[in-house]
Amino acid sequence: MSLLSGNPQASVGQPGQSATPSKGLYLESYGCQMNLADSEIILGSLAAHGYEPVETAAQADVVLLNTCAIREHAEQRVAQRVRQLIAERRDGRRMRIGLAGCMAQHHREKLLDEIPGLDFVVGPDGYRRLGQLLEAGEAVADVRLDQHETYADIAPRRGEGVRAWLTIMRGCNRLCTFCVVPFVRGRERSLPPEVLIEDLENIVAQGYKEVVMLGQTVNAYSYGDVDFAQLLERAAEVDGIERIRYTSPHPADMSERTIETLARTPKVSPYVHLPLQSGSDRMLSAMERGHDVDQYRRLLAKLRDAVPAIAVSTDIIVGYPGETDEDFEATSAFMEEMNFDHAFLFKYSAREGTRAFKLEETLSEDEKGARLQRLIAEQEARAARINQELLGSVTEVLVESKAKKQEGWLAGKNPQFKTVVFDPRTAAIGELVKVRIEAAGSHTLRGRQV
Ligand code: 5AD
Numbered sequence: 001m002s003l004l005s006g007n008p009q010a011s012v013g014q015p016g017q018s019a020t021p022s023k024g025l026y027l028e029s030y031g032c033q034m035n036l037a038d039s040e041i042i043l044g045s046l047a048a049h050g051y052e053p054v055e056t057a058a059q060a061d062v063v064l065l066n067t068c069a070i071r072e073h074a075e076q077r078v079a080q081r082v083r084q085l086i087a088e089r090r091d092g093r094r095m096r097i098g099l100a101g102c103m104a105q106h107h108r109e110k111l112l113d114e115i116p117g118l119d120f121v122v123g124p125d126g127y128r129r130l131g132q133l134l135e136a137g138e139a140v141a142d143v144r145l146d147q148h149e150t151y152a153d154i155a156p157r158r159g160e161g162v163r164a165w166l167t168i169m170r171g172c173n174r175l176c177t178f179c180v181v182p183f184v185r186g187r188e189r190s191l192p193p194e195v196l197i198e199d200l201e202n203i204v205a206q207g208y209k210e211v212v213m214l215g216q217t218v219n220a221y222s223y224g225d226v227d228f229a230q231l232l233e234r235a236a237e238v239d240g241i242e243r244i245r246y247t248s249p250h251p252a253d254m255s256e257r258t259i260e261t262l263a264r265t266p267k268v269s270p271y272v273h274l275p276l277q278s279g280s281d282r283m284l285s286a287m288e289r290g291h292d293v294d295q296y297r298r299l300l301a302k303l304r305d306a307v308p309a310i311a312v313s314t315d316i317i318v319g320y321p322g323e324t325d326e327d328f329e330a331t332s333a334f335m336e337e338m339n340f341d342h343a344f345l346f347k348y349s350a351r352e353g354t355r356a357f358k359l360e361e362t363l364s365e366d367e368k369g370a371r372l373q374r375l376i377a378e379q380e381a382r383a384a385r386i387n388q389e390l391l392g393s394v395t396e397v398l399v400e401s402k403a404k405k406q407e408g409w410l411a412g413k414n415p416q417f418k419t420v421v422f423d424p425r426t427a428a429i430g431e432l433v434k435v436r437i438e439a440a441g442s443h444t445l446r447g448r449q450v
Pocket residue numbers: 070071178179180275277315316317346347348349350351
């Protein structure tokens with residue numbers, strides 16, 4: 001029997017089998033896609049304890065925020081939100097409010113003192129025990145990291161839509177100096193390929209069209225003798241899956257084999273998010289990224305050679321301690337040279353527990369802000385210019401929703417993961433349709449179904 005179908009937790013919560021009446025669970029997710037996927041594991045795990053998702057916090061027996069710790073701002077937002085939820089709690093102690101995920105792991109039981117009224121704290125490796133934790137009468141924390149925990153036997157409860165998340169590995173072994181992830185998510189571990197392929201078959205059977213393989217360093221996937229390239233290949237053989245994406249790969253883990261597989265596997269979308277962080281060798285070395293600027297340049301050239309239609313996005317941190325004007329200019333120039341389709345740009349945020357935390361910051365918030373604004377403006381212009389070149393061309397869109405602004409129009413992503421808003425002829429949500437691009441901005445393409 002497979003691990004997934006053998007999962008006792010997956011069936012206990014089925015209608016008619018639950019001994020206790022259902023309890024309401026209200027869940028908000030913050031941060032990365034991995035957290036969205038973890039929230040689906042939480043829902044799957046708690047279904048076995050009689051919890052069903054509800055739409056508002058007011059209806060809930062348990063309120064859970066699945067949190068992010070990547071930058072201070074992410075934590076401040078959650079701290080504010082949870083205080084607000086605690087203040088709005090009208091029924092005394094009955095409703096339990098807790099924090100899950102990376103911020104929970106980062107601050108651990110301290111949070112119970114710092115946020116009066118908070119009932120529980122659970123880290124990314126504690127979700128299996130969450131049902132029991134919720135039965136505790138007093139305020140509790142479960143922040144034990146477990147380097148073997150993969151939740152391979154817990155069926156996630158996925159949300160609606162055309163896109164399904166599939167966590168293929170957890171944790172990170174890279175230890176970049178600025179990054180809190182290894183400390184809050186622990187070391188790398190991959191899920192068995194049979195479990196993943198079976199889950200992918202479920203994903204198709206449930207009607208999803210696109211799968212996004214997730215991992216903190218997704219291309220470091222390794223289980224027995226199956227590496228990331230082989231997993232992609234096996235996934236592409238699953239009947240009925242239209243598109244396969246993955247995020248986020250680490251440049252230093254991008255093998256030749258993976259690149260070859262990308263080149264000859266059309267179901268894998270021609271899109272890669274390849275975090276760069278800085279275009280200065282001095283900074284890359286200080287951050288211990290494991291590659292220099294020229295290695296990144298050559299990697300991208302290879303990827304573009306292998307997959308000519310590929311779109312590339314990146315992550316950049318400005319204002320890492322010691323970043324000079326020269327370093328910053330190098331980043332700006334290298335971003336232009338790499339001609340990124342999109343970039344996620346961040347001000348450096350010192351995170352307790354990381355090696356960079358001990359370094360003195362050399363730039364003020366205003367100086368970091370000014371650098372950030374400049375890169376944003378340059379990237380907007382670059383993306384608009386790249387997208388303008390698509391005018392008149394026809395692209396394939398996986399339709400995922402109604403357009404937000406235009407009555408009667410639909411929206412979706414093209415293979416390059418660009419948002420396309422279009423005037424439909426016959427299209428419906430969940431279909432792949434051809435759209436001719438008639439207008440292009442820095443973030444959105446607009447057109448008409450052909
Ligand atoms: N400060 C700012 N940005 C950070 N990131 C990770 N850690 C930090 C930090 N301490 C960014 C990196 C990473 C993305 C997910 O978040 O760019 O790729």
